[in-house]
Amino acid sequence: MSALCVMFGALCVLVACLGVFGLVRLALKMRQTELQSWLSAVRLLSAEMNFGVLPLPRLCSLLGERVDGTAGCFFANLGDELGRQKQAALPQIWQELLVTERSGWHLSAADVSVLADLGAGLGKSGLANQRRLLALTEERLASLHDEAAARCERLYRLLGALGWCSGLLLVCLWL
Amino acid sequence: MWEEDERWQRLLGQLLPELATAVRQAADLAAVQEIRLRTGWPVRLRLLDNELTLDLIWRREQQEQQLMLFLDNSVYAFEEQLRQGFVTLAGGHRVGLVGQAWYADGRLGGFRDICSQNIRIARELPGVAKPLLPYIICRGRVLRTLLAAPPGVGKTTLLRDLVRMLADGEAGISPLNVGVADERMELAAVFNGQAQLNVGSRCDVISGCEKASAVQILLRVMGPQVVVTDEIGSREDAAALAEALNAGVSVLASAHAADYDELLGRPWLGDLLRQGFFERVIFPRRKGGVLLPAVVYDADGVRLK
Numbered sequence: 001m002s003a004l005c006v007m008f009g010a011l012c013v014l015v016a017c018l019g020v021f022g023l024v025r026l027a028l029k030m031r032q033t034e035l036q037s038w039l040s041a042v043r044l045l046s047a048e049m050n051f052g053v054l055p056l057p058r059l060c061s062l063l064g065e066r067v068d069g070t071a072g073c074f075f076a077n078l079g080d081e082l083g084r085q086k087q088a089a090l091p092q093i094w095q096e097l098l099v100t101e102r103s104g105w106h107l108s109a110a111d112v113s114v115l116a117d118l119g120a121g122l123g124k125s126g127l128a129n130q131r132r133l134l135a136l137t138e139e140r141l142a143s144l145h146d147e148a149a150a151r152c153e154r155l156y157r158l159l160g161a162l163g164w165c166s167g168l169l170l171v172c173l174w175l
Numbered sequence: 176m177w178e179e180d181e182r183w184q185r186l187l188g189q190l191l192p193e194l195a196t197a198v199r200q201a202a203d204l205a206a207v208q209e210i211r212l213r214t215g216w217p218v219r220l221r222l223l224d225n226e227l228t229l230d231l232i233w234r235r236e237q238q239e240q241q242l243m244l245f246l247d248n249s250v251y252a253f254e255e256q257l258r259q260g261f262v263t264l265a266g267g268h269r270v271g272l273v274g275q276a277w278y279a280d281g282r283l284g285g286f287r288d289i290c291s292q293n294i295r296i297a298r299e300l301p302g303v304a305k306p307l308l309p310y311i312i313c314r315g316r317v318l319r320t321l322l323a324a325p326p327g328v329g330k331t332t333l334l335r336d337l338v339r340m341l342a343d344g345e346a347g348i349s350p351l352n353v354g355v356a357d358e359r360m361e362l363a364a365v366f367n368g369q370a371q372l373n374v375g376s377r378c379d380v381i382s383g384c385e386k387a388s389a390v391q392i393l394l395r396v397m398g399p400q401v402v403v404t405d406e407i408g409s410r411e412d413a414a415a416l417a418e419a420l421n422a423g424v425s426v427l428a429s430a431h432a433a434d435y436d437e438l439l440g441r442p443w444l445g446d447l448l449r450q451g452f453f454e455r456v457i458f459p460r461r462k463g464g465v466l467l468p469a470v471v472y473d474a475d476g477v478r479l480k
Contacts, residue, residue: 055249082248086188089240090248124243127251 010171017167025159028152030106035145037069038115042141046134049127056090056123057082070105077101094119114140182297185266191241194218197231210294214238238289245270255383256360267297267364267371297364299373303329303466304336308346310455310471310479315348317341317401317425318454323432329466330429331361331405333459335372337427338362338403342375354399354424355380356389362405387411394422403427413443420452434458435472451475 041063048059057079064076074097081093098119102112118137122130183204187195198210202220209221218229245262246253256262262270274289311320322330337346344350357363357380363370365382374380379397381389386404390412393399402419404412407428419426432438435456439445447453451474460469471480 049251053252055247055252057247057249059249087192087244089243123246123248123250125250126254130251 006175010174013170013174014164014167017170018163021159021163021166025156027106028148028155028159031108031111032145032148032152034070034105034107035111035141035148037067037071038111039138039141039145041067041071041075042118042134042138046131046138049130049134053127070101074098074101090123091120094122108144111141111144114144182266182268186264186268186294186296189244189264191237191244193231194237194241197229201229202227207296209296212238212241212292212294214290238292241292242272242289259359261359263360263364263366263371265366265371267366269295269297269361269364271295297372298332300332300336300466301339301373302336304333304340306466307333307337307457307459307468308340310457310468311337311427312346312348313454317346317348317351317427319420319426319452320428320455320457321407321438321448321453322427322429322457322459323435323438324429324459325433326431328459328461330459333466334403334405334427334429335362335374338378338401339373339375341401342377350375350377351400352398353378353401353403354390354393354397356384356386356393356402356404357382358384358386358389359405362403385411387415390415390419394419394424399424401425401427405429406431408441408444410443413447416447416452426453428453435470435476435478439476448476 044063044067045059048054048062052059054062060075060079060082064072064079066072067075078094078097081088081097082090085093095116098112098116105112107115114137118133121133125133187199190198194210194212197218198204198207198220202222206222207220208223211219211221212233213219214233214235216233218231218233220227220229243250245264246257250257253262257272260271260273262272264270271293272289273291275287277287307322311318322333324330338353338355340346341348341351342353353375355362355374355378357365360382362372363374363378363380363382364372365380370378370380379393379399381392384392386407387409390402390404393402402416402424403426404416405428407413407416407430416426416428430438430441430444432441435458438456439448448456454474456472457468458470459466461467462469468480470478472478
């Protein structure tokens with residue numbers, strides 16, 4: 001009976017260690033996925049702004065429908081908020097929404113600061129300057145995405161191995 | 176189409192709350208013609224026959240906030256209109272704005288540091304053009320007609336109502352397909368692809384496009400029976416109207432002028448008149464709130480009324 005308890009305990013320790021490192025692995029992967037979602041959104045925003053010259057509330061709804069993941073959800077909510085708070089300025093709504101929603105995201109402070117900069121300038125100038133803003137944002141997001149992808153590739157296996165090793169080490173120390 | 180009350184509600188919803196409240200409390204909305212917002216000065220309302228100064232000093236940040244509200248937080252989407260110094264709102268209202276001009280690539284790029292906004296309230300006066308119909312329609316045909324008057328008399332209002340009546344078959348002849356070249360977006364006030372002012376059910380509108388190009392496009396692709404355009408005057412406008420004549424299409428147009436001699440003195444417009452292009456030239460006048468054809472000339476410059 002006691003041997004069974006020990007084995008169960010060891011299994012729990014192993015699972016806990018794998019779980020902790022697994023969560024870190026997931027966060028790395030999710031950051032990459034979320035950055036990819038934002039990158040797609042910015043590219044689509046740029047294309048639609050150029051070709052359709054639609055106002056932002058309509059662009060937000062469109063992006064909400066056509067972009068998957070975090071960014072799509074953000075733009076859908078932004079479109080709703082712009083419709084609801086007709087007399088509020090977009091940078092203010094963007095900032096408030098960013099603060100509310102970022103708790104559920106896996107983006108770093110640097111990633112969020114790029115999004116905050118985008119929100120501060122979006123819609124405030126003519127088409128040429130909007131193009132520049134979106135191109136710059138795309139460039140910054142692409143660089144962050146590449147960095148996140150490299151980091152994920154580098155650490156993904158390592159974190160898996162660390163999960164196993166730390167689990168086994170703790171079990172050995174315990175026994 | 177919008178009811179007057181609904182039109183006002185739309186406008187009030189687009190004003191900053193403090194301005195909307197002040198306007199609502201200060202005057203009978205039906206009498207308000209314009210809302211003038213000048214930075215550093217009290218808000219003023221131009222009513223039908225007088226002016227009202229509100230107890231609200233308009234600050235610079237309010238000027239900017241109000242403009243962004245009108246622009247739907249999307250300056251880029253209204254760039255071309257801003258370059259011309261106006262924005263058309265839902266409901267057909269029109270906001271004129273001026274400030275410090277800036278230039279890009281040798282042409283006016285727009286205005287920054289907006290210091291004045293003039294919100295002109297859109298109104299429709301259905302049936303206002305009825306007194307003109309006997310002069311414009313002859314043996315079931317719409318004559319090529321020019322409405323001329325100084326600014327503010329109501330040329331655009333008349334033209335819009337004529338378009339509506341012709342397109343809806345209310346002019347005593349079969350309904351016609353009417354093509355409208357609405358460069359300044361005053362005739363139909365298209366917003367989000369929909370005319371905000373009633374121009375009838377058989378009307379095709381090109382907005383914000385140079386009149387000459389717009390007339391050519393209408394003739395080429397929409398097959399109108401009547402082409403309508405506002406405030407003509409340039410050489411290109413005259414050439415485009417001549418093209419309409421060649422296509423056998425009637426023309427309704429308007430121009431700024433106090434009298435026939437002033438029209439004759441205009442470089443391109445004068446030539447059109449001398450060639451007998453316009454079969455009717457009508458000078459409307461406002462009399463007790465009604466617009467009447469005060470002076471009418473035929474193609475030979477003979478005064479009919």
